[in-house]
Amino acid sequence: MDVPVFPDGYSDAVTANSASAPRLRLRRMLPRDPAQPHRTASTLELFFDLVFVVAVSIASAQLHHALSEGHFLHGITSYAMLFFAIWWAWMNFTWFATSFDTDDWLYRVTTIVQMGGVLVFAAGIPRAFVDADFTIIVLGYVVMRIAMVAQWLRASRSAGPLRSATRKYAVGIAAVQVLWVLFLLVPEGIPQILAFTLFVLIEISVPVFAEYRRQTPWHPHHITERYGLFTLIVLGESLLASANAIIDALQEVESLGPLIAISVLTLVVTASLWWIYFWPPHHRAISSFRNSLRYGYTHYFVFAAAAALSAGIEVEIDVLTGESHISQVAASFTVTIPIAVFLLGIWWIAIRAHADRVVNTVFPLGALLVLLDPILPIPVTLTALILVIIVVVLVIRPPVIPDAAGRDIDEA
Numbered sequence: 001m002d003v004p005v006f007p008d009g010y011s012d013a014v015t016a017n018s019a020s021a022p023r024l025r026l027r028r029m030l031p032r033d034p035a036q037p038h039r040t041a042s043t044l045e046l047f048f049d050l051v052f053v054v055a056v057s058i059a060s061a062q063l064h065h066a067l068s069e070g071h072f073l074h075g076i077t078s079y080a081m082l083f084f085a086i087w088w089a090w091m092n093f094t095w096f097a098t099s100f101d102t103d104d105w106l107y108r109v110t111t112i113v114q115m116g117g118v119l120v121f122a123a124g125i126p127r128a129f130v131d132a133d134f135t136i137i138v139l140g141y142v143v144m145r146i147a148m149v150a151q152w153l154r155a156s157r158s159a160g161p162l163r164s165a166t167r168k169y170a171v172g173i174a175a176v177q178v179l180w181v182l183f184l185l186v187p188e189g190i191p192q193i194l195a196f197t198l199f200v201l202i203e204i205s206v207p208v209f210a211e212y213r214r215q216t217p218w219h220p221h222h223i224t225e226r227y228g229l230f231t232l233i234v235l236g237e238s239l240l241a242s243a244n245a246i247i248d249a250l251q252e253v254e255s256l257g258p259l260i261a262i263s264v265l266t267l268v269v270t271a272s273l274w275w276i277y278f279w280p281p282h283h284r285a286i287s288s289f290r291n292s293l294r295y296g297y298t299h300y301f302v303f304a305a306a307a308a309l310s311a312g313i314e315v316e317i318d319v320l321t322g323e324s325h326i327s328q329v330a331a332s333f334t335v336t337i338p339i340a341v342f343l344l345g346i347w348w349i350a351i352r353a354h355a356d357r358v359v360n361t362v363f364p365l366g367a368l369l370v371l372l373d374p375i376l377p378i379p380v381t382l383t384a385l386i387l388v389i390i391v392v393v394l395v396i397r398p399p400v401i402p403d404a405a406g407r408d409i410d411e412a
Contacts, residue, residue, distance in 0.1 A: 027102045028158040034217040041225050044111060045097060048090075051115040053233050055086045055122040056307045060241060062129040064311035067334050068324040078129050081196055082137065083304045085121065088203060089114070089144045090230065091296055092173075095207075096148065098223045099216040100155045110147050117143030132188045142177050149174050165210045172206035204297065215289050223292075224282035227299060231277055234306045235270055241310035242266045245317045252321040259320070265384045266313055272387035273306065273342055279394045280350040281401065298349045305341040312338055332374035336383055343367040343390075354399040366390045 032039075059082050066075025093114060101107065117140045124136025149170045156166035179199045186195045246263050253259055286292040312335035318324035319331045347363045355363070366386050373383050 024106075025104065026106055027104045029100050029102050029107075029155045030158050031160075031162055031217050032099055032101060032219065034219050036219060039219045039222040041222065041229055042097075042101065042103060044103065044108060045094075045226060046229065048093065048111060048115060049230050049233055051118050052086060052090050052230075053237050055118055055125065056083075056234060056303075057237050057241065058122050058125045059083055059086065060238070060307045060311050062125055063308060064241075064314040066129065067311060067315045068318045068326070070324075070326050070330075072330075075129075077193065078132075079308065080304070081193075082125055082128060083307070084200060084300065085137065085141050086118075087300045087303055089118070089141065089148075091299070092145075092148055092207075093151075094226045094230075095216075095218060095223065095296070096151055096155075098218045098226070100151070100159075106154070107151070110150055113147040114144045117141065117145075117147065132192070135184060138180050138184055141180060145173050145177050149177075162214060162216055165214055165216055168210035169206065172209055176203050176206065208293070211289065218286065218292065220283035220286055223286065227295075228278060228282065230303065231306060232274070234303055235274055235309075238306060238310035238313075239266065239270045242270075242313040245310075245314040249317050249321050252323075259317075261381070262313065262316060262320070265381060268384040269339065269387055270309070272384070272391050273309075273339070275391045276343065276351075276387075276394065277302075277346055280346075280354050280399050282350050284354065284401075285350045295349045298345050301341050302345040302349075305338040305345065308338040309335065309342075312336075329374045336370050336373045339383060339387070340367045340371040343370065354401060356397055356400055359393060359397050362390060362393045 059079060063075050063079040066072075066078065093111070119140070120143060121137055121140030124134070124140060127133045127135075128137045152166050152170040152173070156163050156170065159166045176199065179202065183192075183195055183199060186192045243263075243266075246259055246266075249259060250256070282295075285295050312331075315324060315326070315331050315334045319326065319328060324331070343363065344367045347360075347367070351363060352360060366389065369386050370383050373386075376382055
């Protein structure tokens, strides 16, 4: 029995999941209805996110060690390269799932294979950071991406008018994996960075190439919920890593006052970033293909900054305990730069279009002040204060949502 099909060829996931299963108990991978009510993230998607956070945590820990030792350029460059692979594999699956999730056994198994690739990737992060050896990294990444090719090829069998787009995805992703294998032959240093940059540009052009003429359907509420949940998990991981560093430092300081202050300020900063992220109506930020690309791609900086926050907090603690000999100003920058990037990223893609003049003035100004905080005597404290002020402004000035006639109204 075929899955019921709604107008325009979209499947009703609720009915499909309860329908009699065809051969091998596999469902036709029809495009999901982008207007399906009550669409939420599945438990498989949440499990998928948790596995990815393992890689995020290890990358953040390696960034902490590099920054604490004063290897700023190497640490930031390596972190940016590795986080791209984490973010890109996560994002590609997330957008595929919003369009074609069938939740049958083959879909689940293929997704779990991707998770296996994530764990292999995570195992190679320390070697990539220390020795610039990307062998295990590339192996894990290729496993993730080849599993994604299999998903797109399966979707192409029932995609109808979207068959061309699904096949372009499969061919494009497979072709780029050949480039990543060749990346292992590139000499370390500048040639490696240049090759990486070129391959990244090719990689991120695949969705544009595949969806240029006809876009796969996306569910605005589902996709933005997925981004929000991943942000929560990354902020939680950052808070956990910071807490562990503070606990480890308890035995190494003579006075608990500075550690207590860092603990309180870390909680205030993380809570403020959560409040800020979830203030705007995110689903309105992906109303077109161009906006969805901007929203999806800019989140690289948002996610990377959120994950890097814990590294900065740990560097501050290392300076406090004498384990790092970098200057206090440099240590403060490792905290304020991720916060400023996070603020500017989320303002640009989700807040700016739904904020009034007051919010749109306070936000970039606040991000600039946070960025410049390290030159002041109490940078972390002032950073927390600035974030609290931004949150207060957001509470007083709710999002501006246009009504049916295009007039701006406040969302209570």
